[in-house]
Amino acid sequence: MSKNILITGATSGIGRAVALECLKRGYKVAATGRRAELLAELKRAAPGRVFTYLHDVTTGGAAQIIAVADKEMDGVNIVLINAGYGDIDLDLKEEVELKTVNTNVFGFTDAACAAYRYFKKNGGGVLGAVSSIASFRGGWAAPAYNASKAFVGNYMEGLRVKSYREKSG
Numbered sequence: 001m002s003k004n005i006l007i008t009g010a011t012s013g014i015g016r017a018v019a020l021e022c023l024k025r026g027y028k029v030a031a032t033g034r035r036a037e038l039l040a041e042l043k044r045a046a047p048g049r050v051f052t053y054l055h056d057v058t059t060g061g062a063a064q065i066i067a068v069a070d071k072e073m074d075g076v077n078i079v080l081i082n083a084g085y086g087d088i089d090l091d092l093k094e095e096v097e098l099k100t101v102n103t104n105v106f107g108f109t110d111a112a113c114a115a116y117r118y119f120k121k122n123g124g125g126v127l128g129a130v131s132s133i134a135s136f137r138g139g140w141a142a143p144a145y146n147a148s149k150a151f152v153g154n155y156m157e158g159l160r161v162k163s164y165r166e167k168s169g
């Protein structure tokens, strides 16, 4: 099996760490994020094996990113939906709550649907997403964050059963 992974939110934190680990293991990596300079830095870490896509997940369009990565890397075998946002929001500010939902629910769903359809059409693959231990219970300090991560876990469970029922790989 070839090793081509697409990671959303690979400019920092967990996504960047997974990208570097995959590069160490010989993968080709498609990395997305909004910070161009950090994407360029990742590209320099392994010339010829990193493909970067400037993308804000709250705008949709994950299917196009996957389609371009498919061409540039000669196939995508693994998609890791990692891009996420959360902040303590004691005043329940709409800007924080809605940014969380737009990133962790809208952005996640856009990528999950696109990746599932891509794998179904292309003989299967591995789809992963980063949820959180915060998903297990409602949270008083960042309610949208906990709820959004519960959505991620529940949705992924749905896709796992869907994949089993459809034998879509």
Ligand SMILES: NC(=O)c1ccc[n+]([C@@H]2O[C@H](COP(=O)([O-])OP(=O)(O)OC[C@H]3O[C@@H](n4cnc5c(N)ncnc54)[C@H](OP(=O)(O)O)[C@@H]3O)[C@@H](O)[C@H]2O)c1
Pocket (backbone or CB within 6 Å): 008, 009, 010, 011, 012, 013, 014, 015, 032, 033, 034, 035, 038, 055, 056, 057, 058, 082, 083, 084, 085, 086, 103, 130, 131, 132, 133
């Ligand atoms: N750190 C923890 O303790 C922890 C625990 C449980 C779960 N998580 C989850 O792990 C994932 C990674 O978090 P992290 O801790 O590594 O945080 P981080 O360092 O802030 O990384 C977040 C990543 O998501 C990307 N991102 C955020 N909003 C985006 C948007 N609108 N469009 C595109 N990319 C966006 C960021 O890229 P740009 O800013 O370049 O766009 C960045 O690459 C998240 O889903 C988070 O909820 C983290």
